Amino acid sequence: MASGDELIKYITERVVHFIDTPKDVRRQAKVKESWTTRWFGMIPFSMSLWKEDVTTKRKKRTK
Numbered sequence: 001m002a003s004g005d006e007l008i009k010y011i012t013e014r015v016v017h018f019i020d021t022p023k024d025v026r027r028q029a030k031v032k033e034s035w036t037t038r039w040f041g042m043i044p045f046s047m048s049l050w051k052e053d054v055t056t057k058r059k060k061r062t063k
Contacts, residue, residue, distance in 0.1 A: 036044040
């Protein structure tokens with residue numbers, strides 16, 4: 001594990017970098033992902049695409 005001095009140096013660098021960046025840039029950097037993506041990855045997205053594909057095929061078949 002890192003020594004205490006290295007940890008203090010790392011934290012200080014992060015704080016200085018945070019303070020130096022303008023507020024607008026910090027706000028643009030935040031991208032909130034949905035809870036389903038955070039918890040389950042791409043599985044919900046792929047299932048929604050599959051469901052959409054199945055429903056469109058059924059609609060075409062019934063016409």
